[in-house]
Amino acid sequence: MTESKIHDVIRSISNVNNGDFLENITCALARVIDADYVFIANLDDDKETVKTLTFCADGQIAGNISYPLKSSPCEKAICGEMCIVSENVRLSYPDDKLLVEMGIDAYAGMPLIDSQGQTKAILVAMFETPLSSSKDAESLFLLFSGLICKELEKNSYVDKLSLAKKVMEQSKSGVIVCNSDAEIIYTNQAFSNITGYSQQEVLGSNPNVLSSGKQGSSFYESMWDEILTKGYWEGEVIDKRKNGELFPNWLMISALTNEKLETTHYVSNFYDITDRKYAEKTIAFQANYNALTHFPNKFLFEKLLQASIDELSDDRKLAVLLVDIDFFKDINDFYGHRFGDELLKEVAKRISLVISPGDTLAHFGSDDFAIIVNNIASQEQVDEYVNIVMESFADPFVINDINVKSTISCGAVCYPNSWPELDVFEMAEKAMYRAKGKGRNRSCFFSEVFHKNSMRRTELKNKLINVISNNGLDVFYQPIFCTKSKRVTKCEALVRWRDGDQWITPFEFIPIAEEFGLITDIGKIVLNKACEFLRELKDIGFTDLVVSVNRSVYEFPVNDADNNQWVDVITSYGLMPSDFCFELTESVLAPDKSNSLTMLRNLQYHGSTIALDDFGTGYSSLSYLRRFPIDFLKIDQSFVKEMTGNFDDKIIVSTIIAMAKTLNIKIIAEGAETLDQVRALTNLGCDYIQGYHFSKPLPPVNFIKYITNFTGGD
Template sequence: MSDGNRIQNKKPLILLVDDLPTNLHVMVSALKSNFRLKTATSGASALALLNLQTDLPKLVILDVKMPGMSGIEVLGRLRDNPYTLAIPVILVSADLSEQNELAGLNLGADEYLIKPISKDTLIIRVHNLIRRSEERSKLRLAAYVFNFSGEAIMITDRNNHILDVNAAFTKLTGYDNADVLGRNPKLLSSGRTAQEEYRILWEAILKDGFWQGEMWDRRKDGSVYPKMMTISVVRDRVGDIEFYLANFVDISRYKESEQRIEHLAHHDPLTGLPNRLHLQIFLEQSMLIARRNSEQLAVMFLDLDRFKNVNDTLGHSVGDELLIQAAARLKACVRDYDTVARLGGDEFVVILRGQDIAVNAAIVAKKINLHLSQPFLIDANTLRTSTSIGIALYPDNADQIDDLMKNADTAMYIAKSEGGNVFTFFSSVMNLHAHEKMRMENQLYDAIEKQELHLYYQMQVDHLHRPLGAEALIRWLHPERGLVPPMQFIPLAEESGLILPIGRWVLDTACAQLKAWQDAAHTRDLILSVNVSPKQFRQDDFITQVQEIVQRHAINPARLKLEITESVLLKNVEDLIVTMNVLKALGVQFSLDDFGTGYSCLQYLKRLPLNELKIDQSFVRDITSDSNDKAIVRTIIAMAQNLNLDVIAEGVETEEQRRLLMDKGCSHFQGYLFSKPIPIDDFEELVKTLNDCP
């Protein structure tokens, strides 16, 4: 569309209706410069144009006397049609009779002009009518908005007396027009808004003519609610304030949602306790207060002992209920102004403030240990747990939040390593231990790649000292520390998850060695035992791992014995049995290591496809002097015999122990009496020596 057409379309449209072309020509000549024009030569054709309901005119100029349908009749039709009802109409006529004029005005004509009409008069009358029509449209729209707006609207005069309110105002406040007209809006005040806020409000209104903000009001029934309000100034032609226009809405739901979001952002949704974010803010404030008042703080890190077993065996719903009850007990152990927070999982933090903080922290820690060691009743399950607590003091142990939290966490892990249900204060020695642990973990990551891990082999013999095989035992030959004992790095590997790649390396390396033994005459009948951690055994692809390694090294799987401990029986026993049966069908043997030291479950023992029970060295050590150990060993051997299982005793160091074990029925042995764990070359030399003995 060209600019000229666009400007033309902005001009008001006028419909000219007259049966005489001459009259139409006169009107067109007068109006064409300022308006867009349409013409009709009869009442019927005019109505046809209007019935299209597209691009309706802003004004209709209508001749009164026309053949077929008079202008009076056309006007009547216009006023009966809701689409044309509000269009202004000027009736024109050469008839001076008052009757036609009255009839036209009575039907709603806006003007009645007598022909002939001067050009200037016509233009002025048309302009005025169109302007008044537009103003009336705006007023109707304003009235509609006022009456049907969803927002409460209140209009006051320049002296702030209420002139009018709408239906939404009445619905929101409970006050109708009769209650408020002429009164000051102060009747809505809740008393919760400070005078300073009112001062700022009026300062903005008088300076800028506008204010928007939140305020608390009181309804007619006395209830208080928050509202969002906008106040605007309406000025007269000379710039003086004529009205104040206020519109507002109830924001109670918004405030409630805001509070819920704020609460969720700072609180744990399960227990309702403050979360990590809230704890950070609270601890920062508490440190400032403690510094100002020359007080101390205690940060206590807590971890529920054996919580993972609850989740694994009874499910997360029971675990969640345990956390909820534990949180309630923790809150009962501290004062109102102390804080209990949940970091996540089964980890909690307690913040204490005051004097003699070490003494008070010890008292609270003892109280927590006592309360949390009491039984929990959840869904007909009686559960027992305890808590390990690490305590760091401000400012003695640290003066920064991160350091204080880290030190409390370090102390908690020390408490947990001591068996749980204890509390431990942080010390600088612990910090050194933590750094050393992290350093060792980082080095352990590279140990496989740098070929620092090695397998040692400990001989297993029969009652005649003949080699049966060996147990493969991992050793870490550290470039700085030398030979690192397994007890120093295996727990670290379990904790960090490194036990999985390490366990796979052990299995692969052991099977490579087993292949070498198969190819040599003096070692081809040896059986190699490999320890498998519970975490490693529960991998979804463990069966595939074993199959792939056995096939790649082309070994006889009957010469491979996997040693599992009783701890693997703690969860998912049915899955464990399936895995063992699949591998047993492949030919792999199984030995139950450390039998009798942990969670012996006899109902599952008979279902496990085992080949061997292994008597733990803790029973062998004092077997010659401790009657209880003798009885336990005798029972294990009898049980193995009844289940048609081999039995082997580990930790045999003296001939007296060996003879006593043989007397009880044990015929397989492992221990220093026969050989320490030794490198492969030394082991094979020992096998050769024993085989050469008569």
């Protein structure tokens, strides 16, 4: 090998740009060894194919190619050996299609081994004629392979640096690189986007240019101590933008070291978490506060209540007040939900103005509010507190120039008390419902008597559920005397409940059934048993008896489609709807019972009659009597009881009878206990009389005996 060939290669690569080095050296090598083709190629990951980085053909740079290694001389080269075939290479590698297609006769190839001892590329020369000097090719390959390997490694390193820079520049996270003296030597574009500082403004500065002063010196001392000992720190910091705006960010700092473990650089990544913090704050607010009034909701209220209980001292108590706006639904329905929302805001504001600073007002949603009254020394203090809250509603609310008078029902309980096993909030809730049950616009305390009554109601409710499921209620029948025919032509079906050896009065269990949604089931039992009994009466000859069945307003179906359900039960027993009179209290006449009128007319259409029970004790009016289809008025026994000894009551009864006859409505007087009362009612023109003078309510067997032996009313 002549020195001129070496000098030729060196001259070719000495003054080229970095990007042209590989192209120049392949062409120079091709020229000095008279090769038709020279290429440098990278191995793929599975080492089955090489792809050229530069390819010199006939002295010119050509397009890159991929070259399968299997059954080619290159396969030997990647194994770490120099492979030279001076001639007839196609005979040695007959399956190498590339050699055939290119007309190759000689081949020289060697591995390019990097600094880690790995073969990542190969250098190949191919000749269309036999190789004249294999030693020159081998020597030149060996001589310049080191330079080529270094160039490949340099290019790889540059590519990695370029990629890293590109990643940092396109990153959404801010990046700061500092030297060992913590002076900024690099920032990316995201840094400028987040902080407002350009790179030129901060180069050479300390990162504390962003410090907001919100973290004290001890915070940064701890942070740097961790960086210096562990090489890494991350956490939340409050920094300041160029315009002075503070912003929260999540910061990660890493210390970079050399082979001597000396710190050379510090790299920090950070990203603005303002939106995340806002979202967290919003979620926390929504989880703990009412969206309308911004007062604590029930979830937070329960946590605050428990905290107040835990902090109680031996000589102090707390109280819980539960407040419900009376008839809020009616206000909402009449004025609209927006008006209702404004009312709730005003209610919250008014209550907040009268409670003490150390107390807590909560809004559970809809019209329910609660108050934790801390630092209570006596029951009298709670009484005064409740009165202040109640009196705060004395003045009407003015919303959109509309005056609305609104009252509240309030339940209260003190803690600690004699019932540690009971939930404090539930006690206040029960007291509040008791206040509503007493007529609203009042307060009620959870007391010993209240507790006993509540326990009794709960006990009866549970028993009632069981007795209903077992069809264990009885139905008794009280005769109704017709003054015209002097016969018993009607009877009232009355539900009775025997619990062991005692009878539970309907005055006690019917309100419980209505409160807990059991009244409909009771109504079904009574109607079915009344149908069974009337079927029995007809079968033994009592064919003209009408049975009156009581119906609660809570039993009325909501939808018109269900208005035939009572009639359907009656006809299923082979009876006629005209065999039944349905007795209703005056509450069914209330304007908000939208389906009542349709239901009553439907019953009359099928032949049933309607009686209005306890007339004179509720809020009925003549306009209701004209509008609703009523066949009978039942005069309450409170008027009948005193009519023979009290002139005013006699006048009331006489007036009711006269009014009813004018409206073509018949009268049933209940509660007649003496013969004088019966005669007086008869003389006033009363159509039917019911009471103990004739009989108390009787079980079915006794009732049959009674009407069988009945001889008249005297």
